[in-house]
Amino acid sequence: xxxxxxxxxxxxxxxxxxxxxxAIVTALAAQDDxxxxxxxxxxxxxxxxxxxxxxxxxxKLDVLVEMRSDPREILIDGTEDHEWSxxxxxxxxxxxxxxxxxxxxxxxDLAYAELxxxxxxxxxxxxxxxxxxxxxxxxxxxxxxxxxxxxxxxxRLVRRQxxxxxxxxxxxxxxxxxxxxxxxxxxxSAPEHLPLVELTEDNVSVLxxxxxxxxxxxxVQRSGLASLPVVDDNNxxxxxxxxxxxxxxVNEFYERQVMASAGMDEDEDLFSPVAKSxxxxxxxxxxxLLTAFMASWFIGLFEGTLQQVVALAVLxxxxxxxxxxxxxxxxxxxxxxxxxxxxxxxxxxxxxIKELKVGGVNGVIWAIVIGIVAYFWFTDVMLGxxxxxxxxxxxxxxxxxxxxxxxxxxKLKIDPALSGSVILTTVTDIxxxxxxxxxxxxxxx
Amino acid sequence: xxxxxxxxxxxxxxxxxxxxxxAIVTALAAQDDxxxxxxxxxxxxxxxxxxxxxxxxxxKLDVLVEMRSDPREILIDGTEDHEWSxxxxxxxxxxxxxxxxxxxxxxxDLAYAELxxxxxxxxxxxxxxxxxxxxxxxxxxxxxxxxxxxxxxxxRLVRRQxxxxxxxxxxxxxxxxxxxxxxxxxxxSAPEHLPLVELTEDNVSVLxxxxxxxxxxxxVQRSGLASLPVVDDNNxxxxxxxxxxxxxxVNEFYERQVMASAGMDEDEDLFSPVAKSxxxxxxxxxxxLLTAFMASWFIGLFEGTLQQVVALAVLxxxxxxxxxxxxxxxxxxxxxxxxxxxxxxxxxxxxxIKELKVGGVNGVIWAIVIGIVAYFWFTDVMLGxxxxxxxxxxxxxxxxxxxxxxxxxxKLKIDPALSGSVILTTVTDIxxxxxxxxxxxxxxx
Numbered sequence: 001x002x003x004x005x006x007x008x009x010x011x012x013x014x015x016x017x018x019x020x021x022x023a024i025v026t027a028l029a030a031q032d033d034x035x036x037x038x039x040x041x042x043x044x045x046x047x048x049x050x051x052x053x054x055x056x057x058x059x060k061l062d063v064l065v066e067m068r069s070d071p072r073e074i075l076i077d078g079t080e081d082h083e084w085s086x087x088x089x090x091x092x093x094x095x096x097x098x099x100x101x102x103x104x105x106x107x108x109d110l111a112y113a114e115l116x117x118x119x120x121x122x123x124x125x126x127x128x129x130x131x132x133x134x135x136x137x138x139x140x141x142x143x144x145x146x147x148x149x150x151x152x153x154x155x156r157l158v159r160r161q162x163x164x165x166x167x168x169x170x171x172x173x174x175x176x177x178x179x180x181x182x183x184x185x186x187x188x189s190a191p192e193h194l195p196l197v198e199l200t201e202d203n204v205s206v207l208x209x210x211x212x213x214x215x216x217x218x219x220v221q222r223s224g225l226a227s228l229p230v231v232d233d234n235n236x237x238x239x240x241x242x243x244x245x246x247x248x249x250v251n252e253f254y255e256r257q258v259m260a261s262a263g264m265d266e267d268e269d270l271f272s273p274v275a276k277s278x279x280x281x282x283x284x285x286x287x288x289l290l291t292a293f294m295a296s297w298f299i300g301l302f303e304g305t306l307q308q309v310v311a312l313a314v315l316x317x318x319x320x321x322x323x324x325x326x327x328x329x330x331x332x333x334x335x336x337x338x339x340x341x342x343x344x345x346x347x348x349x350x351x352x353i354k355e356l357k358v359g360g361v362n363g364v365i366w367a368i369v370i371g372i373v374a375y376f377w378f379t380d381v382m383l384g385x386x387x388x389x390x391x392x393x394x395x396x397x398x399x400x401x402x403x404x405x406x407x408x409x410x411k412l413k414i415d416p417a418l419s420g421s422v423i424l425t426t427v428t429d430i431x432x433x434x435x436x437x438x439x440x441x442x443x444x445x
Numbered sequence: 446x447x448x449x450x451x452x453x454x455x456x457x458x459x460x461x462x463x464x465x466x467x468a469i470v471t472a473l474a475a476q477d478d479x480x481x482x483x484x485x486x487x488x489x490x491x492x493x494x495x496x497x498x499x500x501x502x503x504x505k506l507d508v509l510v511e512m513r514s515d516p517r518e519i520l521i522d523g524t525e526d527h528e529w530s531x532x533x534x535x536x537x538x539x540x541x542x543x544x545x546x547x548x549x550x551x552x553x554d555l556a557y558a559e560l561x562x563x564x565x566x567x568x569x570x571x572x573x574x575x576x577x578x579x580x581x582x583x584x585x586x587x588x589x590x591x592x593x594x595x596x597x598x599x600x601r602l603v604r605r606q607x608x609x610x611x612x613x614x615x616x617x618x619x620x621x622x623x624x625x626x627x628x629x630x631x632x633x634s635a636p637e638h639l640p641l642v643e644l645t646e647d648n649v650s651v652l653x654x655x656x657x658x659x660x661x662x663x664x665v666q667r668s669g670l671a672s673l674p675v676v677d678d679n680n681x682x683x684x685x686x687x688x689x690x691x692x693x694x695v696n697e698f699y700e701r702q703v704m705a706s707a708g709m710d711e712d713e714d715l716f717s718p719v720a721k722s723x724x725x726x727x728x729x730x731x732x733x734l735l736t737a738f739m740a741s742w743f744i745g746l747f748e749g750t751l752q753q754v755v756a757l758a759v760l761x762x763x764x765x766x767x768x769x770x771x772x773x774x775x776x777x778x779x780x781x782x783x784x785x786x787x788x789x790x791x792x793x794x795x796x797x798i799k800e801l802k803v804g805g806v807n808g809v810i811w812a813i814v815i816g817i818v819a820y821f822w823f824t825d826v827m828l829g830x831x832x833x834x835x836x837x838x839x840x841x842x843x844x845x846x847x848x849x850x851x852x853x854x855x856k857l858k859i860d861p862a863l864s865g866s867v868i869l870t871t872v873t874d875i876x877x878x879x880x881x882x883x884x885x886x887x888x889x890x
Contacts, residue, residue, distance in 0.1 A: 254699030
């Protein structure tokens with residue numbers, strides 16, 4: 001078994017870390033590429049560069065491929081020019097596609113030149129699709145036979161070599177169109193002269209190169225097969241999407257959702273340089289500042305009221321935050337439903353009614369609780385009534401915003417996981433402040 | 446190809462939906478279990494029950510297994526008692542384990558009684574592990590041979606049957622301990638009398654039944670193999686974790702993270718009954734209310750100041766929300782790092798320093814911007830200076846809280862993805878309000 005990650009981080013980051021290049025090489029030799037990639041991501045930049053020097057040159061490409069873009073770029077920047085031709089010596093189209101975002105153009109050209117003619121074709125074909133499409137992530141290592149092939153030919157093919165995550169032979173007609181799939185293991189017990197078409201699998205989903213990559217990847221994960229065939233617009237077989245790539249794409253999709261909730265992307269580096277990290281995050285802080293100032297501006301409309309009833313200022317955060325939480329619960333549920341194709345125009349109305357009811361119930365309950373607390377705190381019945389109404393109003397408005405916002409953003413092709421929560425809390429802040437201070441102005445002055 | 450999900454949702458939810466049971470049966474016949482499960486989750490409760498009636502009885506079990514707990518429980522509650530023995534007639538241990546959370550005890554007993562003796566053993570063995578451990582999710586469908594077996598015996602074994610997502614024969618010694626793995630496809634081109642030990646794979650990771658299920662599942666996804674062997678404490682082979690289950694476990698892990706950010710769990714139903722949904726969410730709203738009241742209490746300490754300088758009340762949300770956003774960025778990054786094992790005590794100090802620097806840079810920049818805006822808005826130099834200092838202070842405090850909180854929660858075995866953001870915003874709210882109003886009291890009165 002490989003040494004667990006934390007132990008090796010410890011050795012490399014401790015106060016007297018391994019500095020001897022030979023010792024680093026030895027420590028890394030027992031580890032696989034994924035492990036080394038994860039280790040490098042976990043190290044502060046200086047240490048990361050030192051350990052990178054200890055990665056054998058013939059493994060550097062495989063390690064880079066396994067890393068996230070941001071931490072990987074730091075290593076690419078720190079690698080000297082003369083090293084690259086050795087690193088790229090065995091590169092394939094698939095590797096170059098993985099690294100594409102992180103390599104400067106001159107290195108892309110250098111790597112491209114190292115590809116053989118077929119790999120260059122694969123690379124060009126893949127880049128004709130954008131990276132949210134299945135066609136960008138094709139595996140070209142296929143077992144293919146003509147539709148009229150027999151078990152004998154199938155066995156001859158699989159005896160040569162079976163690629164990773166490949167459990168089926170794809171049968172194509174004379175135009176190269178996908179016709180059917182036969183599991184490799186079915187050949188083993190079949191008579192040699194049997195036509196392969198007698199052994200085909202039922203209900204194999206066929207993917208299109210232009211299909212969206214996350215939903216296609218989920219289809220692969222659910223298929224029970226190791227890969228699904230991918231065709232072009234004319235149904236011609238152009239490759240397969242294997243469950244290894246599919247899992248990576250699904251995991252990236254989820255990481256994007258998790259990181260988007262804080263306005264970051266999934267390639268964010270634990271130890272990115274301070275200037276870069278500060279710049280990335282400043283954008284989100286700036287957007288948030290605009291929305292915060294908008295909320296302040298609305299509060300400012302009620303300066304006179306606040307001056308006379310200072311309890312309103314004290315209780316403002318309660319109104320705003322209850323709306324924000326209630327809204328984000330609805331939003332999160334709808335965003336997931338949209339991503340999985342479970343929220344559509346057909347069930348939208350039913351969803352809205354259900355969320356309004358949930359908002360209504362929680363609105364009433366918490367409005368009463370908060371009204372009573374406010375009454376006892378400030379011994380003021382009218383203040384209790386005002387906050388009670390404001391909370392009810394804001395929680396119901398939050399439910400509506402939580403249902404409508406992501407659907408509208410989705411229609412506008414804006415990622416609701418990224419921008420939904422900022423816009424939502426802007427809405428709930430402003431509705432909350434205006435309702436609370438507005439009712440306060442009416443009833444408390 | 447199967448009909449896309451939205452179309453069928455449309456047919457079943459539209460104003461004149463399919464009500465004829467025979468028509469529902471026909472519409473569902475062409476769809477696979479995963480699809481029907483997803484469709485049922487997308488339907489309002491009444492429609493969901495009607496469509497459920499149209500699912501053929503011999504597919505009901507497979508559909509239930511593919512559903513999330515909450516929507517599934519509604520269907521289980523609505524299924525009549527006499528139907529269950531037919532639904533459970535072909536049940537296996539794996540299915541019962543999937544349904545365990547959703548079935549009332551009497552149905553668990555009924556299903557258990559339908560298992561044959563071996564499946565009952567598997568079920569009992571699995572439930573000896575908790576569901577966050579690999580042992581709970583074992584696949585017992587294995588290709589196993591003794592360590593001294595030859596290719597001939599391997600071929601005989603795989604000609605009988607190869608299970609899904611199984612690409613290797615596991616070799617065990619006389620005590621049943623796992624020794625090595627041989628890929629099935631390597632048998633095809635090997636001489637019949639060759640010992641299998643000559644064909645073993647290098648570096649196959651071995652999982653323990655007590656391993657944490659998410660990291661073990663990631664190991665399967667990264668292995669390039671269709672499954673990894675799982676052993677007990679004595680290294681005895683007890684099963685395998687296949688890439689199908691592994692992908693489901695990883696996806697569930699990520700969904701838990703996404704939903705946790707809004708205080709929900711991954712089984713939340715789009716159309717759960719209003720009372721249940723309101724109750725689930727009320728807990729989170731209640732926790733949030735306590736923290737909001739704490740923040741209000743701190744504001745209340747400065748009532749006198751607020752009465753005299755009402756501009757402070759107007760600008761309060763800006764100070765609090767900038768701290769909240771900055772903190773949640775750090776928190777999200779650290780929570781992901783903890784989940785992937787990339788944040789440890791070894792690199793914690795380096796991480797803290799980096800996040801403090803990022804917080805310092807953004808703190809200074811936005812403190813100046815906000816100070817200037819506040820100055821021009823209220824034409825008050827001192828007010829600009831007060832908010833400038835409060836913002837700087839709060840963003841730096843937010844960075845510290847964002848680094849320390851998840852690590853402390855993790856040590857206390859509390860999920861930082863769930864509770865981290867509530868505690869963090871409580872901290873940044875209180876620090877922000879106290880810094881801003883405290884400085885205001887010192888310099889503006």
